[in-house]
Amino acid sequence: MATQWKNVDEVKPGEVLADDVFDGVSFTLILRKGDVLSEETIELMKKRNVRRVPILVEGEEEEEAIMAREKALVKREDFALPSAPPTVSEELYNESLEVMSEVVNKLFETEVLDKDRVRSVASKVVAEIFGKQRNVLNLIKKHAKGFLYKHLMNTGIIAGMIAIEMGMPVHEATRITEAGMLHDIGLAFINTEIKSDIMKLDAELANHPAVGAKFLRNAGMPIEVTDAVLFHHERWDGKGFPMGLKGKRIPTIARIVAVADAYDTLTSEELSEQSMPPYYAMRWIVSNSKRFFDPDIVSTFVAMVGIYPTGTKVLLSDGREGIVIGRSEKLLKPIVDVSGKTIDLSKEESIWIVRVI
Ligand SMILES: [Fe+2]
Numbered sequence: 001m002a003t004q005w006k007n008v009d010e011v012k013p014g015e016v017l018a019d020d021v022f023d024g025v026s027f028t029l030i031l032r033k034g035d036v037l038s039e040e041t042i043e044l045m046k047k048r049n050v051r052r053v054p055i056l057v058e059g060e061e062e063e064e065a066i067m068a069r070e071k072a073l074v075k076r077e078d079f080a081l082p083s084a085p086p087t088v089s090e091e092l093y094n095e096s097l098e099v100m101s102e103v104v105n106k107l108f109e110t111e112v113l114d115k116d117r118v119r120s121v122a123s124k125v126v127a128e129i130f131g132k133q134r135n136v137l138n139l140i141k142k143h144a145k146g147f148l149y150k151h152l153m154n155t156g157i158i159a160g161m162i163a164i165e166m167g168m169p170v171h172e173a174t175r176i177t178e179a180g181m182l183h184d185i186g187l188a189f190i191n192t193e194i195k196s197d198i199m200k201l202d203a204e205l206a207n208h209p210a211v212g213a214k215f216l217r218n219a220g221m222p223i224e225v226t227d228a229v230l231f232h233h234e235r236w237d238g239k240g241f242p243m244g245l246k247g248k249r250i251p252t253i254a255r256i257v258a259v260a261d262a263y264d265t266l267t268s269e270e271l272s273e274q275s276m277p278p279y280y281a282m283r284w285i286v287s288n289s290k291r292f293f294d295p296d297i298v299s300t301f302v303a304m305v306g307i308y309p310t311g312t313k314v315l316l317s318d319g320r321e322g323i324v325i326g327r328s329e330k331l332l333k334p335i336v337d338v339s340g341k342t343i344d345l346s347k348e349e350s351i352w353i354v355r356v357i
Pocket of ligand 1: 184
């Protein structure tokens with residue numbers, strides 16, 4: 001079997017999803033890999049602004065399609081942070097994914113959450129982040145199975161890094177990492193039987209923060225974690241859900257998880273062709289600061305990530321190549337050296353960085 005990407009207007013009832021489908025605005029999983037599409041679920045995708053849909057088709061993947069995909073992957077490699085060490089070692093990352101997959105599977109089967117294992121992974125992650133130099137966010141995104149586990153782990157790692165960057169102590173950073181690792185756990189309880197009823201499904205999806213938080217509360221998780229889960233889809237402008245809380249009324253931990261969730265969602269290949277390289281993801285987050293996100297947390301995040309650390313080679317919009325030699329007051333428009341000439345991109349409106357090379 002192979003995957004064919006179709007426009008949402010072209011898909012038909014009866015076709016099967018080759019991968020999970022996500023809402024691009026609220027970062028919510030709306031349909032799962034293997035789901036058979038119906039009129040209602042197609043409508044749901046349109047309503048949730050899904051444009052391209054991965055459809056399972058008979059036969060081997062066309063050679064042309066394979067080449068296009070590989071080309072796209074190579075292109076993505078170009079965008080990866082250059083030779084930076086991973087934020088969390090490959091060994092711990094793989095171990096964490098294994099644990100999360102076991103924890104979520106057990107949860108599916110028994111509705112029991114293995115809190116101690118989640119805690120232990122979060123502690124190890126935070127210990128590694130604390131031991132590393134700052135300003136390196138380089139997540140391992142390859143060799144992992146299952147989008148949800150990767151997404152939970154990455155969100156946990158990023159949330160933990162932001163907490164540390166904000167000066168929080170180890171135990172708080174660990175809580176925040178745990179919260180990131182569990183933020184979408186409510187999705188595990190969505191009743192897939194009701195997929196034929198768009199109204200009910202929509203309501204059920206909108207409930208995943210509340211369902212997750214309630215479950216974690218019953219499992220004895222502390223309030224910071226349940227708050228993060230309950231409020232991770234709230235927006236700074238008050239237009240989020242489930243409560244429509246605005247600004248600092250949203251608990252800090254939930255505001256941190258929201259930024260981490262967005263960054264990993266935007267940069268994950270599994271999220272369809274709409275996934276973007278780190279620089280563009282960062283730009284999207286920055287441009288939606290104050291609308292979706294707490295601007296202070298976004299600033300901390302941008303300062304921490306160092307998309308253009310000193311020494312990074314970049315391609316400029318006028319076709320020239322340069323090397324970043326310092327930061328300007330605009331984090332996304334650093335000072336670059338182009339053939340021995342210093343250019344402060346923050347002062348050049350018509351020149352910007354196209355990509356890292
Ligand atoms: Fe969510």
